[in-house]
Amino acid sequence: MSNLILLFLCLFLGVFLRKAKLFPENGHLALNSFVVNISLSSLSLYYIPKIAMNVQVLFPVAVQWLNILLAIPFFILIGRKLKWSKGMIGAVIMGAGLGNSSFIGIPVIHALYGESGMKTVMLVDQPGGFVALFTVGIAVANYFSGGKSTASETILKIIKYPPFIAFSIAVLLNVFSLQIPTDLDQVFEKLGATTVPLALVSVGSQLRWQKFNSETRPLLLALSFKLLLFPLIIFVLYFFVFNQRGEMIEISFLEAGMAPMITAGIIANTHHLYPKLTNLIIGIGIPISFVTLAFWYFVMHYFI
Numbered sequence: 001m002s003n004l005i006l007l008f009l010c011l012f013l014g015v016f017l018r019k020a021k022l023f024p025e026n027g028h029l030a031l032n033s034f035v036v037n038i039s040l041s042s043l044s045l046y047y048i049p050k051i052a053m054n055v056q057v058l059f060p061v062a063v064q065w066l067n068i069l070l071a072i073p074f075f076i077l078i079g080r081k082l083k084w085s086k087g088m089i090g091a092v093i094m095g096a097g098l099g100n101s102s103f104i105g106i107p108v109i110h111a112l113y114g115e116s117g118m119k120t121v122m123l124v125d126q127p128g129g130f131v132a133l134f135t136v137g138i139a140v141a142n143y144f145s146g147g148k149s150t151a152s153e154t155i156l157k158i159i160k161y162p163p164f165i166a167f168s169i170a171v172l173l174n175v176f177s178l179q180i181p182t183d184l185d186q187v188f189e190k191l192g193a194t195t196v197p198l199a200l201v202s203v204g205s206q207l208r209w210q211k212f213n214s215e216t217r218p219l220l221l222a223l224s225f226k227l228l229l230f231p232l233i234i235f236v237l238y239f240f241v242f243n244q245r246g247e248m249i250e251i252s253f254l255e256a257g258m259a260p261m262i263t264a265g266i267i268a269n270t271h272h273l274y275p276k277l278t279n280l281i282i283g284i285g286i287p288i289s290f291v292t293l294a295f296w297y298f299v300m301h302y303f304i
Contacts, residue, residue, distance in 0.1 A: 010200030038194075041162050041163050044126055047118050071092075091273040092218050100258045101124045101125040106121055129261065130161075230257075234253050257289070
């Protein structure tokens with residue numbers, strides 16, 4: 001219960017601090033930078049070395065890859081049928097093609113599964129969402145915006161990114177069964193613990209209502225795919241086709257229903273892919289996702 005209270009309290013604090021003008025304009029950028037570069041890196045170094053590697057770890061890693069790889073043909077076909085512009089198709093793919101496995105995923109999974117769930121979240125977020133975003137996501141943004149980035153530029157961005165460096169070190173520690181000194185491990189644990197409150201305050205400070213007219217249909221289709229259709233696909237695929245069970249699979253399924261990824265929206269905006277539409281997908285998708293996640297959570301426990 002305390003984790004759920006923390007979740008909604010921090011969201012409210014973010015909204016309150018912005019409304020009361022106690023939060024600097026664009027102050028969320030500083031929080032985001034700390035969460036991404038310090039908190040998430042610390043979580044990787046704390047949890048990844050402790051994961052027992054087996055075939056089942058492929059399921060959480062695959063969630064984000066399946067998300068964007070299914071979103072691309074889905075929205076290209078729909079976009080062409082509805083005569084959307086190339087830029088709008090790209091915006092919807094970026095908005096609906098990746099989930100918020102860290103800023104929303106970590107607090108939600110921590111509230112439901114506690115510390116044990118964080119190992120799975122790291123698998124969804126790092127080799128899943130992060131690598132998918134900076135490879136397929138960047139390629140989508142470049143193609144639909146008409147921009148060009150070389151493969152070497154993309155690779156360089158990935159290997160210089162602090163969470164990727166931390167993840168790579170953590171994987172090596174796991175593979176070679178090396179233990180981090182206890183005192184340093186506790187430091188990583190404490191830094192990682194800042195992820196939940198800071199991420200939620202940041203998200204709360206960014207929640208804004210915007211009017212929309214021409215964006216109604218692409219917005220509804222994007223959120224329907226991200227919050228309803230894709231989780232349904234993972235539900236059937238993981239629980240029935242592959243007949244998998246256990247906490248790791250449950251968390252992987254819930255991560256499939258997370259809100260749209262904020263970082264993917266930022267990249268779409270920097271490529272000028274309908275910024276208003278992208279912001280609406282994220283801004284409306286986040287609060288709605290709490291309702292749809294509750295629905296999927298009860299569906300899972302009813303049928304599984």
